[in-house]
Amino acid sequence: MSEPDMTRIRTLFISDVHLGTAGCKAELLLELLRRYDADTIYLVGDIIDGWRLKSGWYWPQIQNDVVQKLLRKVRKGTNLIYIPGNHDEFLRDYIGVTFGDIRIVDRAIHRTADGTDYLVIHGDEFDVVVAHARWLAHLGDWAYETALWGNGVLNLVRRKLGLPYWSLSAWAKLKVKNAVNYIGDFERYLAEEARKSGTFGVICGHIHHAADRDMDGVRYLNTGDWVESCTALIEEYDGRLSILRLTEVLEAERQGRARTEATAIARAA
Numbered sequence: 001m002s003e004p005d006m007t008r009i010r011t012l013f014i015s016d017v018h019l020g021t022a023g024c025k026a027e028l029l030l031e032l033l034r035r036y037d038a039d040t041i042y043l044v045g046d047i048i049d050g051w052r053l054k055s056g057w058y059w060p061q062i063q064n065d066v067v068q069k070l071l072r073k074v075r076k077g078t079n080l081i082y083i084p085g086n087h088d089e090f091l092r093d094y095i096g097v098t099f100g101d102i103r104i105v106d107r108a109i110h111r112t113a114d115g116t117d118y119l120v121i122h123g124d125e126f127d128v129v130v131a132h133a134r135w136l137a138h139l140g141d142w143a144y145e146t147a148l149w150g151n152g153v154l155n156l157v158r159r160k161l162g163l164p165y166w167s168l169s170a171w172a173k174l175k176v177k178n179a180v181n182y183i184g185d186f187e188r189y190l191a192e193e194a195r196k197s198g199t200f201g202v203i204c205g206h207i208h209h210a211a212d213r214d215m216d217g218v219r220y221l222n223t224g225d226w227v228e229s230c231t232a233l234i235e236e237y238d239g240r241l242s243i244l245r246l247t248e249v250l251e252a253e254r255q256g257r258a259r260t261e262a263t264a265i266a267r268a269a
C-alpha cells in the first residue's frame, strides 16, 4: 500500500487521545499524522491516560507508534506544545518546562496567521457541572430508540400489574435534554473564560464533543477526541480554522480511488 499524500498545515490541535486505554483509536490517529504535517502541534490534554495506566499497564505497539510519530515530527522541526489535561495531570508538575522543542504549559494563546488570538486550554477546570456529560450523552444516543420499543413492553407489564401508563421515551428525552444542557454549560463557561482573557475565541477539549460555534461573539472550538469521533482542529496557512473528521477524509479518499479506478477501467475498455 502506498503512503497517503502529505498535507502541510500551519497548526494541528488534538486532544483526548487517551493513550494507555483500549478505547484509544491509535491506528486512526496514526492515519491522521501520516496525512498532515504541521508547523505547530498543540496537544490539548488527556493525551496519555495516567489514571488507567495506574490501574494496569496497557500499552500496545500501535500506541508507541503514535508517540514515535509525534517525536519524529518534532525532530523534523515541528513545535510541540503540550497542555496537560486531568487524565495526564502527572505532567502538570512539569508546567513551564521545555524538553527540546516540546513545551509543557498550563494554557496558551495561539495567534492565527491572520492575527486572531485564541485561548487554548483543556477545560476540565470548568467541569463542575459537566462531570456526567459524557455518559449522559451516550445514554441519550441509544436511550431514545431503546425507549421507543421498550415503552410498549414496559406498559404492557404495567397494565398487567394494574399500574398507570408511564412514558419511558419522555423520560429518556428529558435525560438527553440534560446532557445537552451540560454541554451547553461547559461551552458557555469556556467562552466566558476566552472573553476574560481578551481573546477572540477558545480552543479546548475534555468533553469529547467536537464543535465550532459562535457563543455571543466568542468563537468556541472543541477538538473532539480519539476514542470515538476521531476529530482534530486544523489551521491552514491563511489562518482558517476548521474541524477535521478523519472518517470523512478517509471516505473522500476511498471515493477518489474508486473514481480513478472506474476511469482506468473505462479507458481500458
Ligand SMILES: [Mn+2]
Pocket (backbone or CB within 6 Å): 045, 046, 085, 086, 087, 122, 124, 206, 207
Ligand atoms: Mn479531560
